[in-house]
Amino acid sequence: MKRLLKNAKVVNVFTEQIEESNVLIDGEIIAGLGKYYSDEDADVVEDLSGKYICPGFVDGHIHIESTMMTPWGLANACLPKGTTSVVTDPHEIANVCGVDGIKYMLQASEGLPLNVYVMLPSCVPATPFDESGAILFAEDLDELYSSARVLGLAEMMNYPGIIYDDPATVKKVSECINKGKNVDGHAPLLSGRELDKYIATGIQSDHECSNIDEAMERISKGQWVMIREGSAAKNLDGLAGLIDGPSYARCLLVTDDRNPMDIINEGHIDNIVRKAIKLGKDPIRMIKMASLNAATCFGIKRLGAIAPGYRADILVLNDINSIDIKDVYSNGEKVVDNKSIIEFKEPEVDAYLKDIVTNSFHLDRLKDDDLVIEPKGNKCRVIKVIEGQILTDEIIEEIDFSVNNGIDVSKDILKLAVIERHKNTGHKGLGYIKGIGLKRSACSFSIT
Numbered sequence: 001m002k003r004l005l006k007n008a009k010v011v012n013v014f015t016e017q018i019e020e021s022n023v024l025i026d027g028e029i030i031a032g033l034g035k036y037y038s039d040e041d042a043d044v045v046e047d048l049s050g051k052y053i054c055p056g057f058v059d060g061h062i063h064i065e066s067t068m069m070t071p072w073g074l075a076n077a078c079l080p081k082g083t084t085s086v087v088t089d090p091h092e093i094a095n096v097c098g099v100d101g102i103k104y105m106l107q108a109s110e111g112l113p114l115n116v117y118v119m120l121p122s123c124v125p126a127t128p129f130d131e132s133g134a135i136l137f138a139e140d141l142d143e144l145y146s147s148a149r150v151l152g153l154a155e156m157m158n159y160p161g162i163i164y165d166d167p168a169t170v171k172k173v174s175e176c177i178n179k180g181k182n183v184d185g186h187a188p189l190l191s192g193r194e195l196d197k198y199i200a201t202g203i204q205s206d207h208e209c210s211n212i213d214e215a216m217e218r219i220s221k222g223q224w225v226m227i228r229e230g231s232a233a234k235n236l237d238g239l240a241g242l243i244d245g246p247s248y249a250r251c252l253l254v255t256d257d258r259n260p261m262d263i264i265n266e267g268h269i270d271n272i273v274r275k276a277i278k279l280g281k282d283p284i285r286m287i288k289m290a291s292l293n294a295a296t297c298f299g300i301k302r303l304g305a306i307a308p309g310y311r312a313d314i315l316v317l318n319d320i321n322s323i324d325i326k327d328v329y330s331n332g333e334k335v336v337d338n339k340s341i342i343e344f345k346e347p348e349v350d351a352y353l354k355d356i357v358t359n360s361f362h363l364d365r366l367k368d369d370d371l372v373i374e375p376k377g378n379k380c381r382v383i384k385v386i387e388g389q390i391l392t393d394e395i396i397e398e399i400d401f402s403v404n405n406g407i408d409v410s411k412d413i414l415k416l417a418v419i420e421r422h423k424n425t426g427h428k429g430l431g432y433i434k435g436i437g438l439k440r441s442a443c444s445f446s447i448t
Contacts, residue, residue, distance in 0.1 A: 006022040051317060062254065066257040073260075138172045226253070239251075371405075379399065384435050
């Protein structure tokens with residue numbers, strides 16, 4: 001079927017201009033744009049006078065598990081926000097279920113109107129000290145590269161393994177590079193010679209930058225910088241200066257970890273674009289960073305622009321400065337009509353994979369005694385959360401263990417427990433944390 005979107009203000013991410021034009025969609029592809037396309041060229045015609053159209057947004061780094069939604073649920077939440085593609089790292093589910101977890105994510109995202117690309121987890125477990133449900137080596141990942149939606153190897157958190165030539169770590173990167181795929185990075189505060197060695201292996205990006213100097217060193221050495229604005233880690237303010245100069249051409253937007261309430265109430269990639277516009281950044285440049293830049297970073301051809309031959313992932317905006325999204329097209333099909341999602345089916349998943357991922361919690365019921373910290377003096381190390389950052393500080397606090405076993409909400413000192421849940425070993429880690437702000441009750445999660 002052919003669709004004509006006429007009289008629209010088209011955001012051209014190549015020229016960074018707005019051009020009034022008609023856009024012809026043929027199936028999944030943009031056939032052309034120009035005033036010479038008329039009603040006679042299409043089966044369906046929409047007059048978008050006064051409206052803007054731009055490419056669908058791409059989240060260049062996300063952990064779907066951290067949203068606490070299935071891929072189908074994420075699609076329902078993100079499509080009305082203008083995100084039509086995501087690049088996901090299924091690290092959490094792989095940490096629990098290994099290769100079967102990755103296969104589950106591939107099947108659970110197959111055929112969705114949200115295009116889900118996958119970067120294979122590079123560090124399962126995240127560190128050699130972790131007790132995970134699985135351990136993945138390079139050979140375990142090999143079969144998964146055959147999927148067209150697998151773009152490469154996800155954030156290489158084990159930068160010491162790269163710097164000091166750990167054979168298993170280096171093998172994962174080299175085998176991915178040899179397959180012509182991408183490798184993403186994760187190396188906060190790494191600099192100088194060590195950063196050079198890390199990048200020289202072929203690692204193309206980093207989403208852990210928190211300040212301009214750190215980001216500019218990476219850009220100057222050829223890496224892409226992912227500007228992250230999630231629920232916990234918020235780096236836009238610290239990196240906004242990248243957008244003003246030529247460095248923006250090596251930047252893309254990511255959420256990494258964003259909870260469902262923030263997505264529903266504030267938005268997804270559209271929220272980052274809006275925030276940047278409020279900081280005085282050019283909306284067209286932000287749209288480009290949210291679309292074409294991300295597609296270019298990952299080598300996804302014909303994605304991220306309104307141009308002939310490009311995939312018809314298109315947003316219709318009532319207003320460009322507020323990124324007020326009216327309609328969304330994915331692969332040429334309207335999936336959001338006047339802000340309302342059009343119903344679509346949840347993909348089918350093999351029963352054995354569904355059973356594995358939904359029955360992965362192996363832990364006896366915890367008792368009060370399991371959470372008691374035995375004092376070794378009246379002072380204790382405390383993890384201090386840095387607001388809006390993934391980095392933390394270590395501080396020393398005086399702890400009164402005689403009251404609530406050291407918990408003191410007046411000083412914002414809470415107890416933190418990490419419990420092994422994969423093999424019911426009974427292993428646990430207990431400590432204190434400051435900066436959460438919780439005054440009563442408790443919170444828990446079991447993502448990994």
